[in-house]
Amino acid sequence: MSISLPPANENTSNSLQPTGWLRFISFSLDHKVIGLQYLVCGFLFYLIGGVLAGAIRIELLSPISDFLARDVYNQVLTLHGTIMIFLWIVPVVNGAFGNYLIPFYVGARDMAFPRLNAVAFWMIPPAGLMLITSYFINGAAQSGWTAYPPLSITTPAAGQIVWIVSVLLLGGSSIFGGINFIATILKLRRPGLKLMQLPMYCWAMLGTSILVVLSTPVLAGTLILLSFDIVAHTGFFNPALGGNVIVYQHLFWFYSHPAVYIMVLPAFGLVSEILPVHCRKPLFGYTTMVYSIMGIVVLGLVVWAHHMFTSGTPPWMRLFFTIATSFIAVPTGIKFFNWVATLWGGRISLNSAILFSCGFIVNFVLGGITGVALAQVPFDIHVHDTYFVVAHFHYIVYGGSVFVIFSSIYHWYPKFTGKMLDEKLGIIHFALTFIGFNLCFAPQHWLGLNGMPRRVAEYDPQFTLVNQISSVGALLMAISTLPFLWNILYSFIKGEKAGNNPWQALTPEWLTTSPPPVENWPGEAPLVTKPYGYGANHSNENNPPITQA
Amino acid sequence: MTTLPSTKEKSEELTSSDHQHSDHRLFGLITFLVADGMTFAGFFAAYLTYKSVNPLLPDAIYELELPLPTLNTILLLVSSATFHKAGKSLEAANSKQCQRWLLITAGLGIAFLISQMVEYFTLPFGLTDNLYASTFYALTGFHGLHVTLGSIMILIVWWQARSPGGRITNVNNFPLEAAEIYWHFVDGIWVILFIILYLL
Numbered sequence: 001m002s003i004s005l006p007p008a009n010e011n012t013s014n015s016l017q018p019t020g021w022l023r024f025i026s027f028s029l030d031h032k033v034i035g036l037q038y039l040v041c042g043f044l045f046y047l048i049g050g051v052l053a054g055a056i057r058i059e060l061l062s063p064i065s066d067f068l069a070r071d072v073y074n075q076v077l078t079l080h081g082t083i084m085i086f087l088w089i090v091p092v093v094n095g096a097f098g099n100y101l102i103p104f105y106v107g108a109r110d111m112a113f114p115r116l117n118a119v120a121f122w123m124i125p126p127a128g129l130m131l132i133t134s135y136f137i138n139g140a141a142q143s144g145w146t147a148y149p150p151l152s153i154t155t156p157a158a159g160q161i162v163w164i165v166s167v168l169l170l171g172g173s174s175i176f177g178g179i180n181f182i183a184t185i186l187k188l189r190r191p192g193l194k195l196m197q198l199p200m201y202c203w204a205m206l207g208t209s210i211l212v213v214l215s216t217p218v219l220a221g222t223l224i225l226l227s228f229d230i231v232a233h234t235g236f237f238n239p240a241l242g243g244n245v246i247v248y249q250h251l252f253w254f255y256s257h258p259a260v261y262i263m264v265l266p267a268f269g270l271v272s273e274i275l276p277v278h279c280r281k282p283l284f285g286y287t288t289m290v291y292s293i294m295g296i297v298v299l300g301l302v303v304w305a306h307h308m309f310t311s312g313t314p315p316w317m318r319l320f321f322t323i324a325t326s327f328i329a330v331p332t333g334i335k336f337f338n339w340v341a342t343l344w345g346g347r348i349s350l351n352s353a354i355l356f357s358c359g360f361i362v363n364f365v366l367g368g369i370t371g372v373a374l375a376q377v378p379f380d381i382h383v384h385d386t387y388f389v390v391a392h393f394h395y396i397v398y399g400g401s402v403f404v405i406f407s408s409i410y411h412w413y414p415k416f417t418g419k420m421l422d423e424k425l426g427i428i429h430f431a432l433t434f435i436g437f438n439l440c441f442a443p444q445h446w447l448g449l450n451g452m453p454r455r456v457a458e459y460d461p462q463f464t465l466v467n468q469i470s471s472v473g474a475l476l477m478a479i480s481t482l483p484f485l486w487n488i489l490y491s492f493i494k495g496e497k498a499g500n501n502p503w504q505a506l507t508p509e510w511l512t513t514s515p516p517p518v519e520n521w522p523g524e525a526p527l528v529t530k531p532y533g534y535g536a537n538h539s540n541e542n543n544p545p546i547t548q549a
Numbered sequence: 550m551t552t553l554p555s556t557k558e559k560s561e562e563l564t565s566s567d568h569q570h571s572d573h574r575l576f577g578l579i580t581f582l583v584a585d586g587m588t589f590a591g592f593f594a595a596y597l598t599y600k601s602v603n604p605l606l607p608d609a610i611y612e613l614e615l616p617l618p619t620l621n622t623i624l625l626l627v628s629s630a631t632f633h634k635a636g637k638s639l640e641a642a643n644s645k646q647c648q649r650w651l652l653i654t655a656g657l658g659i660a661f662l663i664s665q666m667v668e669y670f671t672l673p674f675g676l677t678d679n680l681y682a683s684t685f686y687a688l689t690g691f692h693g694l695h696v697t698l699g700s701i702m703i704l705i706v707w708w709q710a711r712s713p714g715g716r717i718t719n720v721n722n723f724p725l726e727a728a729e730i731y732w733h734f735v736d737g738i739w740v741i742l743f744i745i746l747y748l749l
Binding site: 179 | 572573574576577580581583584585586587588589590591592594595598599602603605606609676677679680683684687691
């Protein structure tokens, strides 16, 4: 609870903020600084998570456990999942781009609660460092990112407790962020700007934040109960003491299924911003996009038990969750066709940003199709806990969200830094990532269908060759990071000057300098009522797409 | 929290920029309480599931008495009313009376906590005795934590509502308003908890 200060004081508190690069390691209240803090911090964790993924793929080159000891493999696997989800994708698609773009899109100078925003960011680095150092001290958690009991109760307690505390911190950060986004989008809109005129990313973030606020607290409560089971030896989830593991699974998936949408809905929003700019056409089906997002939010909250078809789930529950899950294909399909229709007949400039976005569309439709397949009980029982699930999941979160993160970096880097990225390196990065990703994960569908269980360091020798192919794909993905890293570092110093609006985009973040000034616009915030009014001069409309207020 | 220059345009519609200002914070607070309520919802769902599928083990002891929790319910409901009175007094710029009501509210909150302690010490089961005992302590404990935080908040508001010298006045009444909404929320949760844990 903070006591409000008179406005005069607040302006001075703003000028007390450090300037220059020091801003980026300070408790800055500027939404753009916080956004970039999220992005850089998330990317560093992505590199760590990537090294862990590399260790997993090296171990799986051979069917015996030779590179990593079995318990180390379990720790590496748990850290990989936790880092990639809670420290890379969730903070970057929500925190980084959300903080940077949402105030521009609603025509505000900052987020609704700048201080809460900074607090939310600064909860992340300690949580991440704690999680990683637990590996070097007493061993990290070994029970996967799901931390299912009784496994999480019987594996060494120290690592598991650190895992719980750091996920609680990250969850808290996520909730604070969600509250901030909802308040900013609904309450800070510039006068004259209607909800249905907002860029699509605002809708995606509104939907995501609703999911965050409704579901993350349930995970927090569950993890607190789990920590009681570990520390105080209560029996909430311990069958030996009369408890019930299924209750954990229900509570866990009540958060963790929406978590998939928390990772992918913002990506939908970002793609909807990028495609129209680079193919010079309005976003197809704006209204249906909005309703699809809200449909996904509602359905996303009532499908969690499709993760539990083999957990003794009663038939009526299987039926309900199969039907609800299959329904999600409808709004998702609408979005897919809208993106294709946006591209259709456009003047596409084939640059790195749109390549990654198109890569997303391709990967996501593949991951979506296997998702519908997995929603069907008979099929799910067959491939449950196999590499098929691993493949499906990575097609959604890597092929989906991570491709969009890269696409967004190529699209907004000129805004962040005022410099252009090198297109040749960008296209090499895309080619390596796209080929490497599909080589790594497409064969895993086959592995899963043939019964290779996931999360185990050792496997049946008949799967050796396909695992090696998958590891080669992973190597390509690792190599693909190098041109990207070189590109962002080199372009920062020696890149071509971008100017304020290199893509000639119409959304409000481009109607200011690159990088933007502290309060976003030198003068008043522009009123952008047609964020996708591309090609407007070819139509009969005489209204210019941008009206400066 | 920073006032944004762009919101100044909006605030023309309203009487004062202060009002506009607190509006966002109240909205943020209510969003937070929705999230907090979901934590309780998760706990209640877990408890109700246990009740329907996990019978009490034969030799386990789990018995609750009604008198003390009923008294607790009354304490909290009365405290909600007294807090409301405090808010009304502040609106009427009567800070002496406002402080008096706040002190009564905090007293009722602390009385609730003491009474809860008494209940804890007289119950025939401990935290780890069985599933229902654990769930009971987790739920009431988590709620008790909320009451503790709320009581501290009320005492801070009480101190800041002093006149002269306090920062809470009938113009800047957001902290009192926020603490009041929070307190009503905690009381509401208690009523649900009382029905689910003691009456069902």
